[in-house]
Amino acid sequence: MAELRAGIDAVDAEIVRLLDRRASFARRIGEFKQQRGMAVYAPARERVVLDRVTALGEGAFPKRGLEAVFREIISSSVSLETSLKVAYLGPEATFTHEAALRSFGTSIELQPQTTVAEVFARVERGEAEHGVVPVENSMEGAVTHTLDELMNSPLKVCGEVYLPVSQNLISAEESPDKVSLVCSHPMALAQAASWLRRELPGARLEEVESTAEAARRASVQPGVAAVGSALAAEAHGLKVLARNIQEARTNTTRFIVLGRSWAARTGKDKTSVVFSVKDRPGVLKEALSAFASEGINLTRIESRPSRKRAWTYVFFADFKGHPDEEKVRRALEGLEEHCPYVSLIGAYPEVPPEAS
């Protein structure tokens, strides 16, 4: 055993020496970016680094572990280049906090904000370089606040993250029969609606602004439970009275990372656009034919009120590809021919939902 541990000690010393060497490259890259006014966070490059190191692994060390270790190495490298600030829809211990940690690791400054609008505003004012907000849930659909902000903001989407949502009944009470009030974010209450109706038919439901605020209430008020994550329970010293009370096991939320510009091309990317159409028959079909004729796969389309004139709409579409690709450029030109308004709101490395 002592001999084997000596082996580990020797390897650790080597790893630390190599990490120091890696850090000196990162610092130099940081200086290069600063001289040219480039953004420090390079999500496309990070994706390439993470894919490369997991492919290099020969299986003795688990791939997920490799990805997690390198996520932190990259996070520390970024912190050597600049003190990166990332605003997210808080408070702490929400799913968005978890999504921000997944994207940026623990070595950067995370700033919890109380609303989606404040996350956008902070990044727009330059008080944070990036923002993380939820954009859609596989059961409940779009996060409309986020779409409405995206429509009017100069910020761009430069990353996406998927997180499986596990909702739990969490409380300071010992058992569910002591619970008379359940509070949570409206989306979390909706996700757990059937369980709550079935198991706690007598409890009152109350909407609050976040799952973390609900957990805080549950920690100070007797008879109150929250619907929220195990992370929120831990943060507020609560017990998990029931696990996985959400509607489906396949409940996943997709988050986006905001920045001043979209990400560079990796070869496996997604692009997001917002567009409006003229008011005449067949116009949406014509607009979308721009994608069909280039063989581009639309992964999502969503309509929202334009908020400029009653009963007029804008469409949000995500599709596979990057604006630097010739066929995507042609599809966007085609879209512009049919639509009075087209805006490219982001491009980012594609994350397969099942990989998250």
Ligand SMILES: C=C(O[C@@H]1C=C(C(=O)O)C=C[C@H]1O)C(=O)O
């Ligand atoms: C070092 C760089 O800066 C950051 C750190 C990275 C890393 O540690 O590998 C990768 C991308 C950037 O977010 C770079 O752009 O290469």
